[in-house]
């Protein structure tokens with residue numbers, strides 16, 4: 588297992604006052620925690636909050652990430668945000684290709700690749716999401732869907748240990764019905780195998796997060812799997828106490844590996 592990453596995806600939630608209250612509470616909780624440096628804690632708020640939260644995140648010892656970025660550095664793309672703009676705010680990460688982007692905003696494997704390349708080019712760390720729909724799983728197509736998504740990412744020639752992947756089965760997102768550790772590990776091992784075959788031993792360093800109803804109740808068993816390097820968490824990242832429990836589980840896992 589690699590250095591665990593506990594990444595919160597706030598989606599379209601939180602106003603300024605709520606976000607500041609979240610970080611105030613979180614900073615109180617992380618204040619006396621040792622070994623926070625054994626994991627990467629990240630929160631991806633709406634872009635409207637990225638500038639506002641930079642000091643508060645630093646105090647809480649958490650990095651910030653965006654939820655998407657465009658592939659062009661600037662220009663006539665109303666409503667989009669460029670990687671350079673995100674970087675300009677001192678932000679380190681950006682989610683790319685979340686299933687909600689693919690589902691509601693017509694993102695494709697191709698546009699995901701363009702966004703990933705642009706993010707890397709600007710010095711951001713992309714957290715690139717893949718995952719199958721419930722129909723795919725029911726029809727026994729999970730493996731084929733994942734293979735096709737990973738192949739597409741590999742075709743961009745930009746997969747490297749700088750990229751973070753997130754396996755998010757769409758049926759598990761926001762449903763309270765997480766994949767079992769065995770179900771998740773099966774797909775993570777498939778992804779890992781493809782990465783190693785294409786890129787060699789360095790691919791063991793690519794972090795593969797699990798996402799989809801991860802919570803304080805199931806995080807430990809999911810992180811105990813050999814190819815699960817952390818989580819991308821929606822609902823449970825909106826409450827400081829829950830997010831902090833996830834951070835603690837990440838630290839506990841990191842310390843077990845270090846021993």
Ligand code: PGA
Nearest residue numbers: 760761799800820821822
């Ligand atoms: P969830 O969302 O934890 O609320 O299921 C995960 C995600 O969409 O990244």
